[in-house]
């Protein structure tokens with residue numbers, strides 16, 4: 001506020017006074033201009049303002065110079081921070097390798113499934129879906145894609161998100177309800193427990209011991225499955241800086257495959273560093289294998305990555321996609 005008042009009361013009159021001064025200079029100080037009534041009033045007015053401006057400066061000069069010093073130091077600090085971040089990004093992270101894959105096969109996928117979680121367990125394909133209207137968990141056969149069981153979420157105030165199975169329990173996030181649920185894998189009709197979760201819920205996976213959760217940012221959180229407490233975090237970066245909009249996750253041998261929301265890319269992230277070491281681009285898969293499919297909305301994006309350990313294949317699908325792709329990685 002002080003700085004705004006200073007501009008109004010001091011800078012603007014100063015500009016007017018400078019204008020009068022230059023007018024006098026331009027006329028070589030000829031006295032006849034002082035007899036021009038309009039110029040004389042203008043000049044006197046600015047002398048009054050000049051005096052007021054000087055009084056204001058004397059009154060507030062300590063604060064003024066203090067503000068100038070603070071602003072200058074802030075600017076220097078910001079530049080130093082940006083320089084440090086740039087140095088880390090450009091020198092420590094290599095450009096990711098493009099991973100050339102082969103499509104080993106396809107399965108039918110339920111086009112009503114707004115995929116949020118996707119995982120293989122015991123040779124079955126588990127899928128968790130979203131939206132308030134149609135959140136459910138399904139269990140499908142991995143050789144045919146046929147859904148064998150389906151468990152709708154009855155409470156329509158809940159929006160289902162990522163799922164993961166660990167120790168015969170199925171964990172399930174919600175989008176903005178700030179609640180996570182845990183189910184006994186033998187009975188997915190009702191949860192056996194709940195956890196509070198402070199962020200949005202996006203994707204989930206596990207390494208056989210701990211859970212990993214994405215929240216739509218560049219961070220993946222590592223959680224204790226017993227308490228849902230955060231015990232670590234990974235910030236994902238590539239050679240261009242941090243990578244955000246991280247969505248569905250799949251842990252495979254020290255790496256997490258994560259698809260970046262609203263893109264056709266799956267990133268291979270080194271869990272120990274957070275660096276993106278490879279990218280899988282699924283652009284063109286749908287148009288090639290399902291040329292007659294028309295997406296129901298702009299939300300029908302790639303989201304669903306699951307690892308088939310037995311056959312060493314990466315299953316990939318998307319929200320409302322008609323197919324699941326089995327990818328053979330290099």
Ligand SMILES: [Ca+2]
Pocket residue numbers: 117118119204205248249250304305306
């Ligand atoms: Ca997954």
